Amino acid sequence: MAIRQLPPNLVNRIAAGEVVERPASVVKELIENAIDAGARRIEVATAGGGLRLTRVADDGSGMDRSDLALAVERHATSKLAGDDLTSIMTLGFRGEALPSIGAVSRLSIASRAAGAGDAYEIAVDASRKSKLKPSALSAGTRVEVRDLFYATPARLKFMKSERVENAAIAEMVKRLALARPDIAFALTTEERTAFRLESCPPGLLEHGLARLGRILGPDFIKDALPVRAERGNVSLEGFAGLPTLHRPNGLQLHLVVNGRPVRDKLLAGTVRAAYGDLLPQGRYPMLALFLSLPPDEVDVNVHPAKTELRFRDPNGVRSLIIGALRETLGAAGHRATASLSQATLGRMALSSGRGPTPARFGAHALGLSERAQAPLSPLAEPSADTRGSIAEDSARGAYPLGAARAQINDTFIIAATEDALVIVDQHAAHERLVYERLKRTFANGGISRQILLIPEVVDLDGAAAASLCAAAADLERLGLVVEPFGPASVLVREVPSLLGTCDVKGLLADLAAELAETEDEGETRLLAGRLDHVLSTMACHGSVRAGRRLNPEEMNALLRDMESTPFTGQCNHGRPTHIELKLADIEKLFSRR
Numbered sequence: 001m002a003i004r005q006l007p008p009n010l011v012n013r014i015a016a017g018e019v020v021e022r023p024a025s026v027v028k029e030l031i032e033n034a035i036d037a038g039a040r041r042i043e044v045a046t047a048g049g050g051l052r053l054t055r056v057a058d059d060g061s062g063m064d065r066s067d068l069a070l071a072v073e074r075h076a077t078s079k080l081a082g083d084d085l086t087s088i089m090t091l092g093f094r095g096e097a098l099p100s101i102g103a104v105s106r107l108s109i110a111s112r113a114a115g116a117g118d119a120y121e122i123a124v125d126a127s128r129k130s131k132l133k134p135s136a137l138s139a140g141t142r143v144e145v146r147d148l149f150y151a152t153p154a155r156l157k158f159m160k161s162e163r164v165e166n167a168a169i170a171e172m173v174k175r176l177a178l179a180r181p182d183i184a185f186a187l188t189t190e191e192r193t194a195f196r197l198e199s200c201p202p203g204l205l206e207h208g209l210a211r212l213g214r215i216l217g218p219d220f221i222k223d224a225l226p227v228r229a230e231r232g233n234v235s236l237e238g239f240a241g242l243p244t245l246h247r248p249n250g251l252q253l254h255l256v257v258n259g260r261p262v263r264d265k266l267l268a269g270t271v272r273a274a275y276g277d278l279l280p281q282g283r284y285p286m287l288a289l290f291l292s293l294p295p296d297e298v299d300v301n302v303h304p305a306k307t308e309l310r311f312r313d314p315n316g317v318r319s320l321i322i323g324a325l326r327e328t329l330g331a332a333g334h335r336a337t338a339s340l341s342q343a344t345l346g347r348m349a350l351s352s353g354r355g356p357t358p359a360r361f362g363a364h365a366l367g368l369s370e371r372a373q374a375p376l377s378p379l380a381e382p383s384a385d386t387r388g389s390i391a392e393d394s395a396r397g398a399y400p401l402g403a404a405r406a407q408i409n410d411t412f413i414i415a416a417t418e419d420a421l422v423i424v425d426q427h428a429a430h431e432r433l434v435y436e437r438l439k440r441t442f443a444n445g446g447i448s449r450q451i452l453l454i455p456e457v458v459d460l461d462g463a464a465a466a467s468l469c470a471a472a473a474d475l476e477r478l479g480l481v482v483e484p485f486g487p488a489s490v491l492v493r494e495v496p497s498l499l500g501t502c503d504v505k506g507l508l509a510d511l512a513a514e515l516a517e518t519e520d521e522g523e524t525r526l527l528a529g530r531l532d533h534v535l536s537t538m539a540c541h542g543s544v545r546a547g548r549r550l551n552p553e554e555m556n557a558l559l560r561d562m563e564s565t566p567f568t569g570q571c572n573h574g575r576p577t578h579i580e581l582k583l584a585d586i587e588k589l590f591s592r593r
Helices: 008-019 023-036 065-071 097-103 162-179 204-216 218-223 265-278 314-331 338-351 358-365 392-398 426-443 462-470 472-477 504-520 528-542 552-564 583-589
Strands: 041-047 053-058 106-112 119-125 133-135 140-146 184-189 192-197 224-231 234-241 253-257 260-262 287-292 403-408 412-416 420-425 449-459 481-484 489-496 578-582
Touching: 008 097, 023 041, 023 053, 023 097, 023 140, 023 162, 041 162, 065 106, 065 119, 097 106, 097 119, 106 133, 162 184, 162 192, 162 204, 162 253, 162 260, 192 204, 204 218, 204 224, 204 234, 204 287, 218 224, 218 234, 218 338, 224 287, 224 314, 234 314, 253 265, 265 287, 265 314, 265 528, 287 314, 338 578, 338 583, 403 552, 412 552, 420 426, 420 552, 420 583, 426 528, 426 552, 449 504, 462 472, 462 481, 462 489, 462 504, 472 481, 489 504, 504 528, 578 583
Parallel strands: 041 184, 253 287
Antiparallel strands: 041 053, 053 140, 106 119, 106 140, 119 133, 184 192, 224 234, 234 287, 253 260, 403 412, 412 420, 420 578, 449 489, 481 489
């Protein structure tokens, strides 16, 4: 077949496939144009999931008649003063969006340049341009896209339901609104206002949290930690949610680079690495981070969607983000997500029917086992109590986690502060404490070991024993000395001192499983990335177990250690270590308020 030059209208439709995937893509391109035009207010209206109508109006600088005529031509843009692609400060720069949209829809643009006396309008119908004509518009630009993909009906078969397309549009508008809290946004769907966001004053950390909370939800406002860091000409600021505020996917992980919302794999992986073992497996944090750096330090010309980036110094950017997040999360100490308390109170209310009773409060709210749900005996006779403790009254007011009052079911410590009850999972809390001590002592030169008076022989399967013996040198650095003892057994001579008396057999079985996973990933040694997993496994076996009765001094000592140790709001597996119930909320449940 002979080679032929494709006609312009077909070229435009092919190009549109890269830029215009669905109605949300149209919304993205039009809002970015409005932002680049200096808009302070942007209003979006849709009908039919954006397929029947998408309208974006702004109060930006607008266009005069000559610029308006060029705006719908391919690769015509006002955003590149020269030919330098290394210094891009605008969201758009390719000059592809409007002609691509006009190639597959009925497009009309009305605009009035700032200070001009007249407004003009141009229409494009499946790449066919109309002549300019006067328009009634007071300021800015109004773009209307009707009958999207009518010129390429095959694309319509791939569209989702109207509800799904509306949801995608709303998510897109929220992402762009989050990236620019200084701009007011409104979204109207089928004559109904989906949301309206007013602009916030300058100063993200000082004034931006309420605006972010309108997008990310009220839980984020309660549990967001301010982040600020700077290194050279790169700066970072924003808010990071507590580790216990997590979601099943990464949709609430918002990263903004020079005002551009991105879905960059390097940045997303960096955030996950910073949270590390603070999150449950398969869960994602909630955060909004804003990275600023010189435009020649980042390449945005990677993909037509402009959501992927390349950094000149990726390691420097990664180090800055990880350092800032780890410092922020560490400073949060034992703090846990406030929404956990509300969820607990909600379950208490639901389980009580018309209203909670003391019996229901004890069994359901504290999560006691079935045997503990006999009539009030577990609460009348706690596992251990602190009556007579000298330090109780002073600790109640002087410490964030208060004074230990009782131990329930040999598992939960009940503490009281001036205005709340605190329920602590003793195993989860002590597990994190031991883990942090192990990491700290390892980083400071090695973990001290204690020699077993009688070396313990642990029987395993042949593969597990072989894995442990192959990693003996690395395990010794972690305070565990093992050696082969037959084809399927291991002899344990020394264990980390911090673990005290622990279940050595269970520890080795879990460590063997960790090593097997490492080998499956192609590693032959315990590299640095796996050490935390091994230390976490050790900590789990060396911590206070559920079912162990503690005396008042032990309970209060655990509370004080939690207050002075970073990351104790969650255990090594990301589960919360404690829940705080405000006395005022409890009184409401009992109709005392």
